[in-house]
Amino acid sequence: EAGVVQSPRYKIIEKKQPVAFWCNPISGHNTLYWYLQNLGQGPELLIRYENEEAVDDSQLPKDRFSAERLKGVDSTLKIQPAELGDSAVYLCASSDTRAPRVDTQYFGPGTRLTVL
Amino acid sequence: AQSVTQLDSHVSVSEGTPVLLRCNYSSSYSPSLFWYVQHPNKGLQLLLKYTSAATLVKGINGFEAEFKKSETSFHLTKPSAHMSDAAEYFCTGTASKLTFGTGTRLQVTL
Numbered sequence: 001e002a003g004v005v006q007s008p009r010y011k012i013i014e015k016k017q018p019v020a021f022w023c024n025p026i027s028g029h030n031t032l033y034w035y036l037q038n039l040g041q042g043p044e045l046l047i048r049y050e051n052e053e054a055v056d057d058s059q060l061p062k063d064r065f066s067a068e069r070l071k072g073v074d075s076t077l078k079i080q081p082a083e084l085g086d087s088a089v090y091l092c093a094s095s096d097t098r099a100p101r102v103d104t105q106y107f108g109p110g111t112r113l114t115v116l
Numbered sequence: 117a118q119s120v121t122q123l124d125s126h127v128s129v130s131e132g133t134p135v136l137l138r139c140n141y142s143s144s145y146s147p148s149l150f151w152y153v154q155h156p157n158k159g160l161q162l163l164l165k166y167t168s169a170a171t172l173v174k175g176i177n178g179f180e181a182e183f184k185k186s187e188t189s190f191h192l193t194k195p196s197a198h199m200s201d202a203a204e205y206f207c208t209g210t211a212s213k214l215t216f217g218t219g220t221r222l223q224v225t226l
Contacts, residue, residue: 004159033214042206042216043160091159103148103210107160 002026004108006092012114018080021111025073025094032069033105034077035091043091049075050097079113087115120149120190120209121217128223135179135194137220139207142188147209149190151181154204154219163205166190177201197224 005024013019025032031050035043046065048056051072060067064083069075079086089112093105123138141147148167152160164175171183181192190207202224208214 040218042208042219043214044216045214093160104150104162104165105210105214106162107152109159112157 004092004094004106006090006108006111008111009109010112010114012116013082014116015084016081018078019082019113020079021077021090021092021113023075023077023092023108025075025092026106029094029096029106030072031095031097032075033093033095034067034075035093037089037091037110039088046077082113082115084115087113089113119215120207122205122207122220124220125218126221126223128225129197130225131199132196135192135197135201135222137192137205137207137222139181139190139192140188141190141207141209149181149183149207149209150214151175151179151190151192152206152208154206156203160206163192197222199224199226 007022011019033048034046036046037043045059047054047060047067049069052069065079067077089110091110092108095103095105097103120139120141129135150165151163153163154160163179164173164181166173166183174180179194181190183190202222204219204221206216206219208216
């Protein structure tokens, strides 16, 4: 079974430029998550989708960040414009939350963003 | 609300000696609890999970954790550390959302 796929793995951009990250979850998983992980810290949830609906985006900085999951499968996270402080690893995870008490999240390898 | 606390930010053990990474939880109900491991420049990998079945949960790579309701703990253990176990470990719990702490960095020395 293929895991969560993310691309690109690494991205270097200059500040004020836009950037986009892509995530393809495990097949059949209805819930998709985007996390931000700063160096030496645990992941912080940015947004959670159930199918195509964003059910928790309270931690997403909406002035510059946006996300979409149009068909309820893969998802894109965008930053426009990027700032120096956005340098971090962006993790995508997926889970099947339809079955009772089965809420295990499986993580992708992440995209390491460096903003110069 | 539910939260988890990892009691040690850094643990150092010698290769071949036991590993103990401590995690306490606070919850008004029986939680789901997880341990993840993250090697450098890698994503998080699930080690094991507790979902109110057996209190002793066995995971991958020889790790196990015991859910102790009386102590509100879910400590991660391994009888004998290997150099490849050196990584960051995260304890977390969820009803619908994972909340991560800063993790415990495990160092394994020769």
